[in-house]
Amino acid sequence: MNNCWDVQSADSLTHGQGGDALGIVNMVNYTLTKYNGDASRVYVMGASSGAMMTNVMAGSYPDVFEAGAAFSGVAHACFAGAASATPASPNQTCAQGLQHTPQQWANFVYNSYPGYTGRRTRIMIVHGLADTLVRPQCAIEALKQWSTVLDVTLTKNITGVPSAAYTQEIYGDGTKLQGIFGAGVGHFAPVNEPEILKFFGITS
Numbered sequence: 469m470n471n472c473w474d475v476q477s478a479d480s481l482t483h484g485q486g487g488d489a490l491g492i493v494n495m496v497n498y499t500l501t502k503y504n505g506d507a508s509r510v511y512v513m514g515a516s517s518g519a520m521m522t523n524v525m526a527g528s529y530p531d532v533f534e535a536g537a538a539f540s541g542v543a544h545a546c547f548a549g550a551a552s553a554t555p556a557s558p559n560q561t562c563a564q565g566l567q568h569t570p571q572q573w574a575n576f577v578y579n580s581y582p583g584y585t586g587r588r589t590r591i592m593i594v595h596g597l598a599d600t601l602v603r604p605q606c607a608i609e610a611l612k613q614w615s616t617v618l619d620v621t622l623t624k625n626i627t628g629v630p631s632a633a634y635t636q637e638i639y640g641d642g643t644k645l646q647g648i649f650g651a652g653v654g655h656f657a658p659v660n661e662p663e664i665l666k667f668f669g670i671t672s
Contacts, residue, residue, distance in 0.1 A: 471554075515659065522541060523538050523544040529581075534590065536589055536592070538593050539657045540602050542602060543610040547562045548576070562606070573613030588617055592663075594647075595648075596654050597650060597653060598652050598654045607649065629648070634649065634650045
């Protein structure tokens with residue numbers, strides 16, 4: 469349970485510097501080279517600590533990942549400077565719903581890759597409203613961050629997507645950013661593969 473990704477170090481939170489984030493990117497690049505993969509169709513997803521890393525990858529390596537899906541995570545750099553990002557970490561301020569302004573959150577992303585002007589990773593944020601380990605406010609903060617970075621605003625809510633307990637938030641036309649919140653859903657919101665593949669653009 470406590471063997472979590474490094475989403476808090478300056479290395480992971482800085483493009484090309486190191487940490488678990490660069491380790492993942494190195495594996496991606498190796499795979500692309502070895503199997504002649506399409507570098508324009510690389511995606512990232514995860515739950516809990518994996519969702520936290522998904523946000524880190526989108527923030528630190530937007531040049532690598534076309535899109536991501538984060539289930540029960542936190543905003544990019546939310547745990548910055550903490551000793552660790554595990555449930556046993558002495559500082560749980562981030563997981564309890566640390567709040568910043570949208571611009572402050574966006575600045576964490578910009579500072580992770582100074583001078584970057586290319587396309588940004590599209591992202592889906594999914595969270596259970598009954599999550600007591602990583603509070604639902606964490607998803608709200610992540611959506612504040614990415615809506616600013618991706619320059620899209622909330623346009624509509626759709627109830628019943630992907631199922632009756634959920635409400636889907638559409639930002640812009642929904643191709644760059646979506647939020648999905650589940651009523652009565654705790655930590656580890658169930659992964660819905662069809663919705664992810666549709667958002668990624670792999671299926672229609």
